[in-house]
Amino acid sequence: xxxxxxxxxxxxxxxxxxxxxxxxxxxxxxxxxxxxxxxxxxxxxxxxxxxxxxxxxxxxxxxxxxxxxxxxxxxxxxxxxxxxxxxxxxxxxxxxxxxxxxxxxxxxxxxxxxxxxxxxxxxxxxxxxxxxxxxxxxxxxxxxxxxxxxxxxxxxxxxxxxxxxxxxxxxxxxxxxxxxxxxxxxxxxxxxxxxxxxxxxxxxxxxxxxxxxxxxxxxxxxxxxxxxxxxxxxxxxxxxxxxxxxxxxxxxxxxxxxxxxxxxxxxxxxxxxxxxxxxxxxxxxxxxxxxxxxxxxxxxxxxxxxxxxxxxxxxxxxxxxxxxxxxxxxxxxxxxxxxxxxxxxxxx
Amino acid sequence: xxxxxxxxxxxxxxxxxxxxxxxxxxxxxxxxxxxxxxxxxxxxxxxxxxxxxxxxxxxxxxxxxxxxxxxxxxxxxxxxxxxxxxxxxxxxxxxxxxxxxxxxxxxxxxxxxxxxxxxxxxxxxxxxxxxxxxxxxxxxxxxxxxxxxxxxxxxxxxxxxxxxxxxxxxxxxxxxxxxxxxxxxxxxxxxxxxxxxxxxxxxxxxxxxxxxxxxxxxxxxxxxxxxxxxxxxxxxxxxxxxxxxxxxxxxxxxxxxxxxxxxxxxxxxxxxxxxxxxxxxxxxxxxxxxxxxxxxxxxxxxxxxxxxxxxxxxxxxxxxxxxxxxxxxxxxxxxxxxxxxxxxxxxx
Numbered sequence: 236x237x238x239x240x241x242x243x244x245x246x247x248x249x250x251x252x253x254x255x256x257x258x259x260x261x262x263x264x265x266x267x268x269x270x271x272x273x274x275x276x277x278x279x280x281x282x283x284x285x286x287x288x289x290x291x292x293x294x295x296x297x298x299x300x301x302x303x304x305x306x307x308x309x310x311x312x313x314x315x316x317x318x319x320x321x322x323x324x325x326x327x328x329x330x331x332x333x334x335x336x337x338x339x340x341x342x343x344x345x346x347x348x349x350x351x352x353x354x355x356x357x358x359x360x361x362x363x364x365x366x367x368x369x370x371x372x373x374x375x376x377x378x379x380x381x382x383x384x385x386x387x388x389x390x391x392x393x394x395x396x397x398x399x400x401x402x403x404x405x406x407x408x409x410x411x412x413x414x415x416x417x418x419x420x421x422x423x424x425x426x427x428x429x430x431x432x433x434x435x436x437x438x439x440x441x442x443x444x445x446x447x448x449x450x451x452x453x454x455x456x457x458x459x460x461x462x463x464x465x466x467x468x469x470x471x472x473x474x475x476x477x478x479x480x481x482x483x484x485x486x487x488x489x490x491x492x493x494x495x496x497x498x499x500x501x502x503x504x505x506x507x508x509x510x511x512x513x514x515x516x517x518x519x520x521x522x523x524x525x526x527x528x529x530x531x532x533x534x535x536x537x538x539x540x541x542x543x544x545x546x547x548x549x550x551x552x553x554x555x556x557x558x559x560x561x562x563x564x565x566x567x568x569x570x571x572x573x574x575x576x577x578x579x580x581x582x583x
Numbered sequence: 584x585x586x587x588x589x590x591x592x593x594x595x596x597x598x599x600x601x602x603x604x605x606x607x608x609x610x611x612x613x614x615x616x617x618x619x620x621x622x623x624x625x626x627x628x629x630x631x632x633x634x635x636x637x638x639x640x641x642x643x644x645x646x647x648x649x650x651x652x653x654x655x656x657x658x659x660x661x662x663x664x665x666x667x668x669x670x671x672x673x674x675x676x677x678x679x680x681x682x683x684x685x686x687x688x689x690x691x692x693x694x695x696x697x698x699x700x701x702x703x704x705x706x707x708x709x710x711x712x713x714x715x716x717x718x719x720x721x722x723x724x725x726x727x728x729x730x731x732x733x734x735x736x737x738x739x740x741x742x743x744x745x746x747x748x749x750x751x752x753x754x755x756x757x758x759x760x761x762x763x764x765x766x767x768x769x770x771x772x773x774x775x776x777x778x779x780x781x782x783x784x785x786x787x788x789x790x791x792x793x794x795x796x797x798x799x800x801x802x803x804x805x806x807x808x809x810x811x812x813x814x815x816x817x818x819x820x821x822x823x824x825x826x827x828x829x830x831x832x833x834x835x836x837x838x839x840x841x842x843x844x845x846x847x848x849x850x851x852x853x854x855x856x857x858x859x860x861x862x863x864x865x866x867x868x869x870x871x872x873x874x875x876x877x878x879x880x881x882x883x884x885x886x887x888x889x890x891x892x893x894x895x896x897x898x899x900x901x902x903x904x905x906x907x908x909x910x911x912x913x914x915x916x917x918x919x920x921x922x923x924x925x926x927x928x929x930x931x
Binding site for chain 2: 309344345
């Protein structure tokens with residue numbers, strides 16, 4: 236199986252580059268995976284750049300990031316007799332890029348896929364790092380593989396298709412990248428706020444931070460875990476609320492809450508000053524609404540954090556901040572302290 | 584994720600070595616995957632060698648090499664909160680080793696698994712080479728990944744649990760290894776026949792042949808395709824008959840028929856002499872019964888070969904023999920000629 240260029244293209248030229256990659260002779264068939272949102276709002280912007288292709292649609296939403304959706308994608312690939320030189324173009328947010336990547340990585344033991352992320356979250360996070368996967372029994376990304384895409388094409392114009400809540404959800408990962416690796420950007424941006432004219436530079440810096448970390452540790456044996464900052468508590472919160480109809484929150488909203496909790500845990504250990512903790516809280520609450528839950532639920536949510544991929548046995552290994560702009564991974568935190576952190580957040 | 588020893592152990596000491604590997608401190612939990620046959624006939628032989636573990640059972644048979652079986656395995660791993668340091672022990676034939684390998688390779692983006700193959704087929708073929716997968720929509724191994732097991736433990740004593748038909752099925756892959764890479768062994772064995780006292784040496788030589796080829800080309804971009812000898816026609820035949828209740832044949836039986844067809848294709852191209860073709864036919868028919876189909880079915884079976892993973896567009900790339908003991912891959916064969924080959928076989 237020949238490689239396409241293993242490139243990341245960010246900016247208004249990205250779709251032109253996608254077009255030229257898909258027209259290579261080593262590509263036998265092109266499949267474009269969309270969801271019920273991106274087929275309406277994004278596919279029309281991309282269509283002109285695509286060679287002849289088969290459109291494959293899955294329903295939109297995290298609740299469809301399932302084996303059943305994979306089944307339907309694999310069916311279409313099989314029906315169309317996709318061979319090992321076929322390419323899957325994943326056009327959508329994190330659900331489409333993660334699920335489409337997993338389907339391609341496992342179809343006939345792996346065909347190539349390219350990511351065309353259409354949400355800020357997918358642009359700065361999901362499409363970089365080779366993580367693919369689906370949810371299972373309520374656990375996020377429980378089934379998946381590590382597989383790098385053959386290319387990532389990020390056009391900031393897609394962001395105009397998002398509502399404010401979706402845009403902010405992605406912004407949480409941008410903030411995370413500042414908090415774990417770029418104190419200067421955080422200092423600058425916490426005054427500038429979330430209103431941005433051209434996202435290109437912010438995306439580029441955020442992708443560069445993530446790429447730098449992922450390249451040093453592709454299989455998450457060490458350093459890469461710093462990217463989990465905010466995610467131990469965030470994932471647990473997200474999983475918990477996902478199972479409660481009407482209470483679902485977006486990934487970034489969960490991560491923002493998780494970052495407050497984990498910053499508090501860092502402060503408890505004297506790794507973060509009270510002033511830094513306050514800066515983080517003030518900034519995050521200026522962008523994100525507070526996630527609603529009651530004190531009684533905190534212990535159950537903390538228990539869910541135990542099932543997180545990064546834990547061994549009964550210890551919860553968290554990534555904490557050692558000052559703004561520096562993260563340390565594998566910090567053991569007892570479940571009871573996760574509960575405490577959630578209670579702290581609840582009282583804010 | 585720490586590696587276990589990436590070893591292959593063949594002989595009566597294999598289970599002792601399995602035991603010592605599973606007792607390493609880097610192993611948090613052990614899961615043993617069996618099917619409804621191996622739980623009866625093989626698990627009792629292995630049990631004493633295992634540390635505390637969770638037994639996971641799937642129904643026996645190729646018709647259960649499905650996503651539904653994976654679902655049940657992933658459920659058990661999730662229920663038991665298997666973390667990234669858990670190990671899955673696949674105890675069974677090719678269905679268990681392929682499916683269990685796939686489940687482990689995709690659970691939390693990959694946990695370790697070891698293969699304890701209990702059929703001759705799995706011992707000389709399925710457990711070496713890192714291919715994992717399941718069937719989908721009637722296509723064999725349509726969904727899967729390449730992932731090396733953390734260890735392979737082959738005890739020839741398991742072969743006493745097999746009936747003659749199962750044993751012969753595995754023998755087809757042994758013969759294939761001779762035909763593509765070991766003319767001397769073929770010359771010797773075609774006089775000796777299939778009655779064997781101690782399989783250890785035959786298994787060891789066969790595994791060595793396969794390993795040698797796989798190591799030179801782990802992702803099947805070239806050389807490894809020689810291992811597909813007999814499989815283009817064989818897989819098509821197997822898939823076709825699998826969908827017809829009462830006509831199912833074993834993998835090795837299909838491959839034996841496929842080898843006759845593909846040897847004939849080689850002879851048609853002057854790559855194999857008439858005498859060599861006859862030697863192959865006489866030997867294979869002395870071991871395997873003829874696979875039954877009617878002339879009218881040959882075109883449909885040939886069409887199925889097109890959907891094989893190794894093909895691009897409408898060309899069927901076959902591995903053919905350039906004399907006994909030497910194989911050449913990517914030999915284009917028109918579908919009509921596959922039909923001819925099946926008709927030749929039918930007339931024999």
